[in-house]
Amino acid sequence: MPVETIRWSDGQLTIIDQTQLPGTHTRITLANIDDVWGAIKQLKVRGAPAIGVCAAFGVVVALKARVNDLQNVAAATQEAADYLATSRPTAVNLFWALDRMRRRAESLPPSSTCEEGLAALEKEAVAIFEEDRALCRAIGEHGAALIEEGAGILTHCNAGALATSDYGTALATMYVAADRGRQFHVYADETRPLLQGARLTAWELTDAGIPVTVICDNMAAQVMREGRISMVIVGADRIAANGDVANKIGTYGLAVLAKAHGIPFYVAAPSSTFDLSIQSGEDIPIEQRDAEEVRNGFGRRTAPEAADVYNPAFDVTPAELIAGIVTEHGILIPPYTESIQRHLAE
Amino acid sequence: MPVETIRWSDGQLTIIDQTQLPGTHTRITLANIDDVWGAIKQLKVRGAPAIGVCAAFGVVVALKARVNDLQNVAAATQEAADYLATSRPTAVNLFWALDRMRRRAESLPPSSTCEEGLAALEKEAVAIFEEDRALCRAIGEHGAALIEEGAGILTHCNAGALATSDYGTALATMYVAADRGRQFHVYADETRPLLQGARLTAWELTDAGIPVTVICDNMAAQVMREGRISMVIVGADRIAANGDVANKIGTYGLAVLAKAHGIPFYVAAPSSTFDLSIQSGEDIPIEQRDAEEVRNGFGRRTAPEAADVYNPAFDVTPAELIAGIVTEHGILIPPYTESIQRHLAE
Numbered sequence: 150m151p152v153e154t155i156r157w158s159d160g161q162l163t164i165i166d167q168t169q170l171p172g173t174h175t176r177i178t179l180a181n182i183d184d185v186w187g188a189i190k191q192l193k194v195r196g197a198p199a200i201g202v203c204a205a206f207g208v209v210v211a212l213k214a215r216v217n218d219l220q221n222v223a224a225a226t227q228e229a230a231d232y233l234a235t236s237r238p239t240a241v242n243l244f245w246a247l248d249r250m251r252r253r254a255e256s257l258p259p260s261s262t263c264e265e266g267l268a269a270l271e272k273e274a275v276a277i278f279e280e281d282r283a284l285c286r287a288i289g290e291h292g293a294a295l296i297e298e299g300a301g302i303l304t305h306c307n308a309g310a311l312a313t314s315d316y317g318t319a320l321a322t323m324y325v326a327a328d329r330g331r332q333f334h335v336y337a338d339e340t341r342p343l344l345q346g347a348r349l350t351a352w353e354l355t356d357a358g359i360p361v362t363v364i365c366d367n368m369a370a371q372v373m374r375e376g377r378i379s380m381v382i383v384g385a386d387r388i389a390a391n392g393d394v395a396n397k398i399g400t401y402g403l404a405v406l407a408k409a410h411g412i413p414f415y416v417a418a419p420s421s422t423f424d425l426s427i428q429s430g431e432d433i434p435i436e437q438r439d440a441e442e443v444r445n446g447f448g449r450r451t452a453p454e455a456a457d458v459y460n461p462a463f464d465v466t467p468a469e470l471i472a473g474i475v476t477e478h479g480i481l482i483p484p485y486t487e488s489i490q491r492h493l494a495e
Numbered sequence: 496m497p498v499e500t501i502r503w504s505d506g507q508l509t510i511i512d513q514t515q516l517p518g519t520h521t522r523i524t525l526a527n528i529d530d531v532w533g534a535i536k537q538l539k540v541r542g543a544p545a546i547g548v549c550a551a552f553g554v555v556v557a558l559k560a561r562v563n564d565l566q567n568v569a570a571a572t573q574e575a576a577d578y579l580a581t582s583r584p585t586a587v588n589l590f591w592a593l594d595r596m597r598r599r600a601e602s603l604p605p606s607s608t609c610e611e612g613l614a615a616l617e618k619e620a621v622a623i624f625e626e627d628r629a630l631c632r633a634i635g636e637h638g639a640a641l642i643e644e645g646a647g648i649l650t651h652c653n654a655g656a657l658a659t660s661d662y663g664t665a666l667a668t669m670y671v672a673a674d675r676g677r678q679f680h681v682y683a684d685e686t687r688p689l690l691q692g693a694r695l696t697a698w699e700l701t702d703a704g705i706p707v708t709v710i711c712d713n714m715a716a717q718v719m720r721e722g723r724i725s726m727v728i729v730g731a732d733r734i735a736a737n738g739d740v741a742n743k744i745g746t747y748g749l750a751v752l753a754k755a756h757g758i759p760f761y762v763a764a765p766s767s768t769f770d771l772s773i774q775s776g777e778d779i780p781i782e783q784r785d786a787e788e789v790r791n792g793f794g795r796r797t798a799p800e801a802a803d804v805y806n807p808a809f810d811v812t813p814a815e816l817i818a819g820i821v822t823e824h825g826i827l828i829p830p831y832t833e834s835i836q837r838h839l840a841e
Contacts, residue, residue: 171799305713336805339789339798341687341711347789347798355801362803365687365789366713367651367745371781371810374747399713401720402752409751435717443685443693443711448795452685452693453517455701457708459682464717 151310151317151324151357154199155206157278160213160271162206166193167311171352179203182211182229189236189243196312197386198281198419201246204233205274208250212267222266226254246277278314284419285316287477292322292382292417293329295473295480300333301377303369303407306340306397307349308384308417310357318384318417320350322475327359335361336372340399342442342460366399373410381407382475385418392468392485393430398461404470413472420476423489430465438462497656497663497670497703500545501552503624506559506617508552512539513657517698525549528557528575535582535589542658544627544765547592550579551620554596558613568612572600592623628661630765633823638668638728638763639675641819641826646679647723649715649753652686652743653695654730654763656703664730664763666696668821673705681707682718686745688788688806712745719756727753728821731764738814738831739776744807750816759818766822769835776811784808 152174156163162179168191169175177193179185185207188194194203211229212219219225230247237243253273257266296302302323309320316324323335335354340346347363354361364372372378381403387395394400394416407414427433440458444451452458474481478495481488498520502509508525514537515521523539525531531553534540540549557575558565565571576593583589599619603612642648648669655666662670669681681700686692693709700707710718718724727749733741740746740762753760773779786804790797798804820827824841827834 171802172796337802338713339687341685341713344797347802351802352799355799360803362805363789363798364805365744366711367684367687367748368805368807368810370748370751371744371807372805374810398711398717402713402716402748405716405755406748406751409755443709450518451690452709453698453701456517456683456693456697457706459708459710459714459718461714461717464714464720 151315151320151353154311155194155202155278155314157206157275162210164188164194164203165311167195167349168193171348179207179210181214182207182232185210186233186236189233196307197240197242198313199311200237200240201242202278202281202314204243205246205250205277207233208247209267209271209274212270216263216267219263222257222263222270223254226250226270249273249277281313282315284477285313285318285321286325288318288417288419288475289316289321289325291479292415292475293325293331295380295415295475296322296326296331296333297379298331298333300379301336302333303336303338303372303378303381303403304350305338305346305383305399305403307345309350309353311349311353318419319382320354322382322417323354323359324357327357335359336378337361337363338366338369338399338403339363340397341366342446369403370406373406373412378410378412380413380415382415382417385416385422386463387427387433388416388418388423388474389427389429389433390425390486390489391429392471392474392483392489394466394471395430395433395463396466398464401464401466404466408470414470415473415475416471417475420478420493423493425493430467433465435464436462497666497699500657501540501548501624501660503552503621508556510534510540510549511657513541513695514539517694525553525556527560528553528578531556532579532582535579542653543586543588544659545657546583546586547588548624548627548660550589551592551596551623553579554593555613555617555620558616562609562613565609568603568609568616569600572597572616595619595623624660627659630823631659631662631664631667632671634664634763634765634821635662635667635671637825638761638821639671639677641726641728641761641821642668642672642677642679643725644677646725647682648679649682649684649718649724649727649749650696651684651692651729651745651749653691655696655699657695657699664765665728666700668728668763669700669705670703673703681705682724683707683709684712684715684745684749685709686743687712688792715749716752719752719758724756724758726759726761728761728763731762731768732809733773733779734762734764734769734820734835735773735775735779736771736832736835737775738817738820738829738835740812740817741776741779741809742812744810747810747812750812754816760816761819761821762817763821766824766839769839771839776813779811781810782808
């Protein structure tokens with residue numbers, strides 16, 4: 150079983166403080182809305198699904214704190230949601246979850262009491278949480294079939310329990326395979342500049358008892374050449390209508406290397422990741438991040454200030470390099486333009 | 496002009512303390528043999544050619560310190576060389592340079608005075624230094640022809656001035672091209688785990704006024720895809736008889752990516768790097784380095800202690816991925832088994 154990134158128990162919201170990983174495993178209580186806002190802002194909780202779930206519970210935490218002088222549940226929900234939305238201004242899942250809480254509050258019957266309103270909103274947050282859990286499990290169930298006994302699996306960044314409410318996406322396939330008694334070995338790219346692979350993926354797999362070896366990003370080709378890798382599986386930020394996948398920088402290079410070594414390359418993501426308004430990866434702009442992440446990422450200067458830095462946040466892997474896309478409904482295979490359309494129409 | 500990594504001036508040996516880079520550019524004096532031993536041991540000076548040159552001058556420094564009670568120059572040279580050889584027990588160039596100093600001392604005429612002996616040994620150290628400079632320049636002269644106006648050049652690790660007495664190997668091609676007025680842009684892989692690309696290559700090119708952009712290793716594929724790279728050039732640790740090249744980990748992956756993007760991949764190294772006793776790269780054992788370099792490389796834990804780490808020091812790039820090998824005599828092209836034999840027979 151992987152770690153519980155977010156826990157809602159006895160009306161209390163607790164999370165693992167991911168800024169302390171991998172050094173210390175600390176569970177912190179988010180006792181009020183400012184705690185929730187700060188936790189999202191400071192990346193104590195990260196990963197699109199996890200942020201959405203945390204924010205939904207954040208609304209409940211805010212309402213509970215005001216339960217004694219709560220006049221208008223809908224207005225209080227709006228206020229809390231507006232505030233929480235400012236914690237990470239570009240996080241799509243955050244807005245989606247907060248909008249859902251707003252709509253639930255607006256749909257309360259006028260006659261309902263504060264207690265009834267609060268109960269309904271708590272139920273909605275729990276539903277968002279449970280739906281994310283179910284998505285993770287379904288992705289895991291489908292993807293686990295890809296993992297053969299004795300497999301060597303390379304993954305990049307963190308598409309795991311720490312990014313979601315449960316099994317994650319790419320890592321869900323591994324948790325389910327492990328649940329089924331399958332033996333395999335994971336190689337985790339450390340994933341510069343922010344090291345999510347080394348800090349988070351290696352930590353959560355180790356914690357769950359799944360054997361994992363950390364490598365530097367530039368060692369992937371060598372471990373492939375040595376025959377240690379039988380499949381690559383990664384998450385996705387966004388998938389275009391033609392199956393091109395935007396994901397953490399370094400993903401594209403891995404896909405090219407996998408192809409050169411005859412290793413299948415898979416993507417695992419919920420259906421909500423498909424964006425049919427985007428025809429192909431060429432239409433996805435590449436976000437540039439701060440040079441200091443590369444020059445000074447460990448509290449120590451590792452490159453001269455005078456040198457330029459190029460720090461794209463992600464890259465686009467063309468569909469032709471992808472053997473399959475695992476979603477909660479099954480495994481899509483090429484040609485993706487057809488299989489994605491069919492999949493979303495179902 | 497690149498930095499002077501090692502300077503011998505008025506009988507004084509000074510070096511750039513590379514452990515302080517890229518933060519601080521400090522030139523330190525190695526005033527006695529213990530200073531020289533410590534500088535090599537603590538990687539204040541690194542790079543095979545630079546270590547050899549520094550050790551040769553170290554013998555002279557040791558003799559000068561004892562000039563007033565120097566009875567036997569040959570015996571004192573042996574003693575100094577034996578001690579300096581313990582500073583980095585696996586550095587082939589170190590032993591080679593010290594052996595040359597020993598042989599020079601042994602070949603002194605019995606009638607020579609201490610002053611004459613000392614002068615002869617200083618001359619030998621200067622010769623080692625000058626020969627290394629000449630090698631660098633010759634590699635640079637040949638390789639510069641590969642750099643076209645407006646080129647985008649990707650390099651890995653540090654095969655530059657900081658590793659040699661002068662222009663370096665891979666970077667020598669750039670220094671000479673810049674001397675000839677050619678405009679181009681360098682991308683330096685940061686080169687995990689020890690970051691020689693970010694710390695050293697970016698620093699020395701910036702210092703020499705050559706435009707350089709640092710990227711994380713996992714960004715190489717993306718910068719190639721964006722059309723920013725027109726050639727890749729790297730150094731070499733060892734080249735087998737068939738042209739397979741052992742070099743810093745990550746080199747092989749770059750060569751595969753370069754091929755996938757139709758970008759020529761070059762190696763620059765002195766002829767002494769060819770090892771005809773090795774038929775192919777398969778016979779080169781891959782040295783494993785300490786896991787802590789990856790887990791804890793910046794004075795901060797970046798991966799859990801419980802996770803395994805795989806940390807190969809280098810990899811082998813097969814000859815078929817290499818467009819040319821630049822040496823002090825010219826540019827070798829495939830088939831390498833023939834061109835290397837011919838080259839070494841000349």
